[in-house]
Amino acid sequence: MCNFWQVGDTEFDRLMSYDDKCFIRPGSAWRREFMSRWVKIPGGRIMMAVNQQGDVIGYGCRSPAMTVANYHLIGPLYADSYEIAWDLLQQLTRDVIGHNIEMGTT
Numbered sequence: 001m002c003n004f005w006q007v008g009d010t011e012f013d014r015l016m017s018y019d020d021k022c023f024i025r026p027g028s029a030w031r032r033e034f035m036s037r038w039v040k041i042p043g044g045r046i047m048m049a050v051n052q053q054g055d056v057i058g059y060g061c062r063s064p065a066m067t068v069a070n071y072h073l074i075g076p077l078y079a080d081s082y083e084i085a086w087d088l089l090q091q092l093t094r095d096v097i098g099h100n101i102e103m104g105t106t
Contacts, residue, residue, distance in 0.1 A: 002057055002084060004091045007039055007046035015039075015048055018056040022078040038063070047091040049084050057081075060088040062096075072101045 007015050016035060020026035039046045041063045049058035058079030065071040074092060079085035093101055 002049045002051050002087070004087070005048045005050060007048050007059065011048060012036065012039065014056050015046070015059050018048075018059060018078065019076075022076075045092055045095070047088055049079065049088055058084040058088050060085075060092050062092040062101075072096050074101060 005011060012035075016032055019031070019035065023031055025031060038044075038061060044061065044063035046061045047059065048056055051057050058077075060074065060077035060079075062072050062074050065073055072093070074089065077085060077088060077092075079088055
């Protein structure tokens with residue numbers, strides 16, 4: 001069982017702590033700068049999964065494509081399990097019904 005939070009400025013450090021466990025270069029200043037801009041993309045959504053103890057157990061990002069209407073990109077998406085990843089995907093896409101969604105890799 002977990003809760004899902006939309007990520008804002010107050011949760012950014014927690015998101016980056018989890019990202020450091022998943023991304024190939026933990027503590028990368030470039031990655032932190034990239035993610036700080038990514039979470040502010042208009043029309044995007046960043047969701048974080050948190051367990052009952054308050055630990056981050058996953059997060060995912062969705063952003064609208066800048067060149068194609070009604071098209072959204074997912075990524076990065078990291079989670080402690082497939083089930084959490086699936087639930088995050090559902091949270092990220094719940095408001096884009098009828099739009100195209102593509103998974104990216106980072």
